[in-house]
Amino acid sequence: RLHNGTVYRWNRPCYGVADGKAHLRIENRVLPAGPTVVDEVANAAFFYGLMAAVTDAYGDITRALDFDDAKANFVAAAxxxxxxQFHWTGGxxxxxxxxxxKELLPIARQGLLQRNLDADDVDRYLGVIEGRVASERTGARWALDSMARMPNRVTKDERMRALVTATLAQQxxxxxxxxxxxxxxxxxxDxxxxxxxxGQFMTDDVYTVRPDDLVDLAANLMDxxxxxxxxxxxxxxxLVGMVTHRRLLRLLSDREGAADEPVAVxxxxxxxxxxxxxxxxxxEAIALMRAPxxxxxxxxxxxxxVGIITERDIFDLATRLLERELREFRKPT
Structure with a gap:
C-alpha cells in the first residue's frame, strides 16, 4: 500500500522517478523522531553517516543481503x-x-569523518546513539517503562497525562x-x-449505525x-440522530402483533x-445532563x-475526583 495520505510514518515507502527510471524507496524521516533536539540530531548523524560509508563497508548491498532478509529485518526492527534480531550479511x-x-556505529563515524565533520561533534552525537543502545532505553522504551511503573489504580488517562508532563519537563x-x-x-x-x-475525558471510540440500518442492529450493538x-x-x-434504549423499549411496547416487520433506525x-x-x-455539560x-x-x-459522554462517564469522573479528595483528607497532618 503506497498511498500514505496524511499518516506520517517514520519510515514509509515512496514511489518516484529518477533519471527516467521508476523506483520504490524507503524514506527515512529521522528528524521528527526525537524526543529531544539532541536525539534528533544524533539520529540524523547516525543515518547520514551510514549512508555516506555503507557502500564502502558492504559493497552492493543487494548482493550481500537477500531482499527477503532485508524485508524481515525491517519488520522486526519496527x-x-x-x-x-536480524539476518545479516554472511549468513x-x-x-x-x-x-x-560493533558494525553500524563505526561505519557511520567513518562516513562522517570522511565528509570532514568535526570529530568532537561526531563523537558527541554518535555517543548519544551508543548510550541509547547500551542502556536499551529508546524514547519508546522510556514511555512504556514509565507507564508500567505507575500504580494500577491510576487510570490510563491519568498515566498518559503524567507521561506528557514528564516528557515536557525532561525536554x-x-x-x-x-x-x-x-x-x-x-x-x-492538581x-x-x-x-x-x-474533549479531555470523552469516549472517542464510538459505535454507530446508519439511518437505513435495521433497529435490530442497534439493539444488538447495545447488548x-x-x-x-x-x-x-x-x-x-x-451526526443525524440518536437511538436510545428507551426508544427501543417504547418501540417494543407499541408494535404489538407487528413484531416481525422490519423497522429502520x-x-x-x-x-x-x-x-x-x-x-x-x-x-456546562453536567448542567445539560441534569435535564430528565x-x-x-x-x-x-x-x-x-468525534466522541460521546454519558452518565457513566460523569460518574467515573466524579468517583476518581472524590476518591482523590478523600485520600487527601485522610492523610495525617
Whole structure:
C-alpha cells in the first residue's frame, strides 16, 4: 500500500522517478523522531553517516543481503526495536544492539569523518546513539517503562497525562532520552485542570449505525458493547440522530402483533439530540445532563461526530475526583 495520505510514518515507502527510471524507496524521516533536539540530531548523524560509508563497508548491498532478509529485518526492527534480531550479511544472525555497536556505529563515524565533520561533534552525537543502545532505553522504551511503573489504580488517562508532563519537563533539560529518569505519577499534583473540558475525558471510540440500518442492529450493538445510546451517522460521518434504549423499549411496547416487520433506525431515532463540542466546559455539560431527558451528549466538531459522554462517564469522573479528595483528607497532618 503506497498511498500514505496524511499518516506520517517514520519510515514509509515512496514511489518516484529518477533519471527516467521508476523506483520504490524507503524514506527515512529521522528528524521528527526525537524526543529531544539532541536525539534528533544524533539520529540524523547516525543515518547520514551510514549512508555516506555503507557502500564502502558492504559493497552492493543487494548482493550481500537477500531482499527477503532485508524485508524481515525491517519488520522486526519496527516491531521490536532494540530487542530485534536480524539476518545479516554472511549468513549471520545478530541482535540489533550488537549490530549497531560493533558494525553500524563505526561505519557511520567513518562516513562522517570522511565528509570532514568535526570529530568532537561526531563523537558527541554518535555517543548519544551508543548510550541509547547500551542502556536499551529508546524514547519508546522510556514511555512504556514509565507507564508500567505507575500504580494500577491510576487510570490510563491519568498515566498518559503524567507521561506528557514528564516528557515536557525532561525536554527542557536538553538531555538525551536515555538519561531521563522514568516518569512517575505525582499524587499531590492538581489534576482538576485535566477535566476542564469535554474533549479531555470523552469516549472517542464510538459505535454507530446508519439511518437505513435495521433497529435490530442497534439493539444488538447495545447488548454486545454494553451501552444504552447509539449515535446515528450519515455516510459523511455527520451526526443525524440518536437511538436510545428507551426508544427501543417504547418501540417494543407499541408494535404489538407487528413484531416481525422490519423497522429502520430512522423511524425511531431522535433527530435533534443535544450535542456539545470538545471545547465545551465540563460544568456546562453536567448542567445539560441534569435535564430528565438528557442521559448522554454526543460530541461533535463542525458537525462531525468525534466522541460521546454519558452518565457513566460523569460518574467515573466524579468517583476518581472524590476518591482523590478523600485520600487527601485522610492523610495525617
Amino acid at each position: 516491531r521490536q526495536g532494540l530487542q530485534a 549471520r544472525t545478530v541482535t540489533a544492539s550488537e549490530l549497531i555497536l 527542557a533539560t536538553s538531555q538525551p532520552v536515555h538519561t531521563w529518569p522514568l516518569a512517575d505519577f505525582a499524587e499531590q499534583q 489534576w482538576r485542570h485535566s477535566y476542564e473540558r469535554v 454486545w458493547v454494553h451501552v444504552r445510546h447509539i449515535p446515528v451517522e450519515d455516510d459523511d460521518g455527520r 430512522r423511524d425511531i431515532m431522535d433527530t435533534d439530540p443535544v450535542t456539545v463540542t470538545p471545547d465545551t466546559p465540563t460544568v 431527558d438528557v442521559k448522554c451528549l454526543p460530541v461533535c466538531d463542525q458537525g462531525q461526530l
